[in-house]
Each structure stands twice: as C-alpha cells, then as structure tokens.
Amino acid sequence: MGKVKFIILSVTVLSIISPVFAGKASAKMPEMHGFIEADLGLKLTDDTTKRDDYNLLEQRLQLKSMYFFEGDNLLSQKSTAINFKGDFVVDEYYSGKTSFDLRELNVSLTPFDFMDTKLGHQILTWGTGDYLFLNDLFPKDYISFFTGRDDEYLKKPSDAARFMVYPKYFNMDLVFIPIFEPNETPKGDRLSFFDSFQGGIAGCDSDRDISKPPRQIKNSVYAARAYKNFGSYEGAMYFYRGFNPSPKSYKNEAARQLYYERLDAYGSSIRGPILDGIGNGEVSYYYSPDDSKGNIRTVQNSMIKYLLGYEKDMGNDLRLGFQYMLEQILDYKQYRNALLATDYSWDEFRHILTNRITKYFVNQTVKLSVFTFFSPSDMDAYTRPSVTWNITDAWTWTTGANLIWGKDDTTELGNMKNNKNIFTRLRYSF
C-alpha cells in the first residue's frame, strides 16, 4: 500500500514539475536531473542466501528536481521550495521486481529570519564520524552499503519535521519523526548474518521476526542538536529519544522475536584543525530504558561510545584519514551475571580502528578509495576498495569490493563474512 501511495505521489510531482517534457519549457520551469544506472555485485563466498552468484543486480532511474515558489506571495517571501528525488528500480535479484524508492519529497521554507524548516520525506545526517555513527541515529541502509550501491543509499530517508533555529548565540536543530524508521539490516535473503536462533551464519533459513514499535504518539522519535563555532572549531551537543535503529534485543525468544528497544542518547562532539589536518572527537552515552539496570539478558545494556578521528591532506591529491572508536557496555557485571550458559555474549569493550585512503589521478577524473575497518578486540575486519572513473561529465564507472574477514561468526563484522563481493556500477547522469 505504501508503495502505491509513493507511486501516486511521484506521478503527481512529476506531472507538476515536468511540463519540460511536454514541450512547454520555459525559463522558470525547474530543471529535472538524475541518472540511469546499472549495478552488479558478484559474490565471492557461498552462503545460503537466495542466490549463489550475485547479491546485486539492478537498474535504476533517478529523477530529482527542485521547485521554488516565485512571485509576490507568502510562499515566495518565505523562500519556499519543494524538493523531490526518487528512484525507479528494477531489481533482478528479486526476478525483476520493480519498485519506486522515494528518496526525498519535502517542503523547505524560512518562516522566520531565525528559523528554517524542512517538512516531509528527507535525509537526515549529523555527527563527525566517517562511516561510524554515534549520535547520528537516523536510519541507515546497511544492505545497500554491504552490496555496493552508491554511498548515497547508506542514508535512508525519514518522514520528519526538521526545525533549524538560529538564535544569536548558538544554532539548533530540532527533529521530530512521528513514526520510527529502523535501519535496513541483513535478513538472510540477500545478505547472510549471524542468527542466534540458527546458531550460526544464516541465510534464507533465518526465520526470526522483528517487531517494530506500535504506531503511537508515545513512540515518536525526537532528536536535537545544539551547535556553535568557536573560531575554526565546531562544537555540538546531541540528544536522541527513540529506539535502537538496529534489532539487537529479544522480545520473545520462544517466538524467535526481536525488537528495537527504547534508546535515549546524549552526546557531544568537537571538530577543527589540528596538526595540519582536521581532528574530531565525539562521545555518546546510550541509555537503555528497557534494561536500565543492565540485568535483563535479552535486552541491550546502556553503553558509551567514544570516537577520535584525524584526516590530513598529504598533497598530490592524496588524503588520509584515521579513526579510533571505543564502545563500552555499561553495567557489564550485571549483564554477565544474568547470562545463561547457552547464551552468546558480548565483550565489555569493543575497539574499532578505521583508515581511509583517497587518491585522485588524471585531473581528478579517477578516484581510488580504500576504507578499512579493523577491530583488534573482535578480530574482524572489513575493507572497501573502490575505483571511480569519470569517463565524461555524464558517464561514471565505479568498481569495488566488500571484503570482510572474521575469526568468529558472531562479531559485528565477522558475522557478515560470507557476503564478500565485487561490485561494478555504470551511471549516466543528466
């Protein structure tokens, strides 16, 4: 039903903004841009997902446009604009299933000089990490990330009202998401993962059920950020009240049911120049109201996450970045004491190191990028090498790989190890 609604919406939007196609092009008509893309991801490891040979085979058409209200009216005076972006997808992984993926459909306006708002379907991002998210608890699509779609698809849109307030001494973002939108995480059909109910890495055999919080006012998500520049340094404080966007807690073990437990997060970050590069530090305290004492073995404990990052431009179009993240489970003793002998367990501390290498060649038309995650405590690693070639302004060819290793099947990256693939994308932009 949701899909149908989206299609109707998109057709409406298209009909409003596409007289260009009807031949009535005028200077005031908004431009339509987008791309056509073919994606392929070949699997390098066997598992029990739906298909053996590939985990990505699709074509997509993205259309995007922006309409500004003009003339002597209130909407124009308030700088009102409508943003639209949507993808028509033919997914061969599901035997040519067609779908429409609405990425953005929102209205942005400036109701007061000190305030901007964006209402509707939109992408939300904040925080200082590079592929590591502490205070950014907005929905992500990890299936796109691990199969090799463009980075754009790592961010999943939310239906939200965002108020950006700019009083004199600091800035503030207030976000209200009426209906919680979880992360897109492996389910076994396209990507395999560690399923505790199966006692190992599972594919289509996974039969667990994930329940979303009921659609009630009390289950709305609120997030806020207050930020301020101190010279070249940017300081921020964050707040989130909602649910853990990844299913990590059990609702009913006998019924193989997981759920998104309640989560409150309080954090802060700083970013600015240091040692000829850019440094960032971020911390977030995750409070788990459903297991506030930490003694319920089936529900995630409260946590603290720390992040330190550094990026430097080495010259000659070479850029290096490093990050260190520490995750600490709080009330760890209570958690250990509550565990049953047969339970899989987490370590108190998890250390993650990352490295990003970006190098451009041939007048920046060829980009080599390698991003690596490594956890010395989990003994797992994930590296994403890729090469992007801008053949012309319109044609772009990207090839890369998702290479994952893990000593154990249970760890955060290790449980994804049977999803190794090489991917390639060819895009024509217009």
Place this chain on the structure above:
Amino acid sequence: MKRLINYLVLVGCMVILAPGLLSAQELAVEEIVQKANLASYYAGNDGKSNVKMTITDSQGRVRNREFKILRLTTEEGKEQKFYVYFNKPSDVSKMVFMVWKHSGPDDDRWLYLPALDLVRRIAAGDKRSSFVGSHFLYEDVSGRNIDVDTHELIDSSGDYYKIKNIPKSSKGVEFAYYIVWVDKDNFMPMKAEYYNEQGKLIRSIEALEVADVEGYPTVVKSVAKDMERSGETMMEFSDVEYNVGLTDDIFTERYLRRAPVKWVR
C-alpha cells in the same frame, strides 16, 4: 679641477642617494604586489559571479563545470569568505564548497553533499591541488598569500610591471619561481608564468578579457595552461556584481544546508 669637483660632487650625491633610490624601488615592488593582490582578489566589499569552466585534457576531451561564487571580504587584503554553489555537472549539482580564507597558513574549508545531507570538513593542507579537477589551483581561485614569496621587479619598461616571485619555502610548491605581468594602469595581473628549477615553463595563467564592472577592473575570461602534461582550462565569469550586500551569516552551516535562494538562483 672644476671637472674633478663636479665629478666628486656627483659621486658624493650617488653615494648618499643610492640607498634611498634602492629602498624606494624595493618599496615600489611590495606596493605593486600589494595593489595587484587587492585588484585581483579584493574588488568591492563583496561580489558574486557565475563561473563557467571548460576543462580540456591532453587528449582533447572536454569537461564543463558551472558554479556560482559568492565572496565577502572581512578584512581588506586578508580575511575573506567564499561560497561556491555548483550547478553542473549534474552529479554535483547543489553541492556547496565553502572557504574561510585566513591570513595565516591554513584556511577553513567545508563541503556540503546534498545527497547525504552531510557537512564535511576538509583538511586544507594542499592549496596547490587542482580546483574541481581543472587546471586552476585552489590558490589561483582564492589568492596566494603575498608574504610567502619574495618579490623582485625585473622590468618596468613597457605597459607592465614584470615581477619575479620566489617562494620563501619550497615545501608544497611545484615551481621554483613565477613571473607576473601587472598592468600599470589598473594593477591587474594579466599573466603569470611558472618555471621549474631548470628554468622551464611548466604552467601559465593569462587574463584574456578584462571588463570594467561598476568601476572595478574585472577579469571576465582567463585560461590556465599545463605545459608539462598539456591541457588547459578556460574560466569565464558572467553576471559579475560588486557590493551586493552579502552578510557574514551566509557563510555558515545554515546556508550550506539550505542554499541562500536570493543569491544562488
């Protein structure tokens, strides 16, 4: 005897005046450089322009970039803020690049990626790397700090002051020296040639067209050429306006995320 006295007086005058003449000339070259810097990067309190870049590589393949550039001077001859809003190519449309240029060594740079709603901070180490894949470098766009080079006036006979500039430190610089031709009438640098250690010309920038915009001489067409790898970029400015009333708040995260409609349309 009279001739000898005259001669001695002449020599005496030269000895007394020469250091004065010398310092006057030294002052002059610094003054020229200062004026050229102001003329090329600091016209008006603020300014805006549409920019079209045509990048041609060594094999004749052409790429285009179109963006709008907003510039605000916060301290004459020193601190400036730039806001660059991309229109083309379409895969970077609505992307914003922002720079706070400082008189110190490092500028602050930000990049806004609309598809991810992501404000990224960019390490500003290398000012001599290509700007958006063109043959212009970051430093050509925002201006090279005049204090990092020594300046020597090597010729002032024709319509131009010909100035040789040698970097005080060779760290992070691909050339040994460069020569700039500054128009005597309006102090506009009309040409810059960059040479390597062997004295070989490796790159050049040339103003092809200068127009009078609201009383400010303005380069509206220029070309950067790479002699080593061959290839060039033509940069054309249109709709140039000065003193339009840009304010400090435009150069903040607020307007990275939400482009100021009034200025970028």
